[in-house]
Amino acid sequence: MKRSAVPLVAVLAVAALVGLLIYGVVSRAENKTLDEAVGTGQRPSAPARMLPVLGQTGKTDSLAALKGKVVVLNFWASWCDPCKAEAPELERAQKRLQKDGSGTVLGVTYRDASNDSLKFVKDFGLTYPSIRDVDGKLAQDYGTRALPETFVIDRQGKVVALSRGEVTQKFLDAAVTEALAK
Secondary structure, eight states: HHHHHHHHHHHHHHHHHHHHHHHHHHHHSSOOSSSHHHHHHHEEEEEEEEEBBBTTTTTOOOOOGGSEEEEEEEETTTTTTHHOOOOOOHHHHHHHHHHTTTTTEEEEEEEEOHHHHHHHHHHOOOOOEEETTSSSSHHHHHHOSSEEEEEEEEETTTEEEEOOOOOOHHHHHHHHHHHOOO
C-alpha cells in the first residue's frame, strides 16, 4: 500500500506546483494597478465615488462632477508631516488651475477627524475643496497605502501621473502641463 501512495503524492505535488506557476504567469500578464498602467504610458480611468464635502454637512461631491477639468487629486491628513510640507505646492497648483478655469486641486482627507482637517485647511490657507473618504474605499480604489499620494487626472477623467509621496513643484508643473495637453 505504501508504494502506491508515493506516486499519488508526487503527482499531487507536481499538479500543485504547475497550478501555482500558471497562476503566477496569468496574474502578471496584464498591468492592473494604476502605478503599472501609468508607468507604461497607459491612461487608466480615475475611480470616483460620491463623498461628503469637508465642512459642509449634508453636501456630497465626486470627481465625476469635475469631468472636463484637470484635477490634481491629493490624499492627505492633518497628522501627516509630508502633507504639511506639500500643502503650499498644492495651493500654488490650485491658483494656476483656477486662474484660467482649467481645473482644480481636490483634496481627499484620509483617516482624519473633520475638525483636525478643517484646522489644517485654515492653517495653510487652502482654497481648494476637500472631500472626506470616511470609509477609506476611495483610497483603496487608488491603491493608497501611505500619505500623501497625488493623482493628476486629465479632462477625460484619465490618470496621467501619480506621486506616492510628497509632491514637488517640478512634478506638479510637468503633470499638470501633460494633463492640459490631453
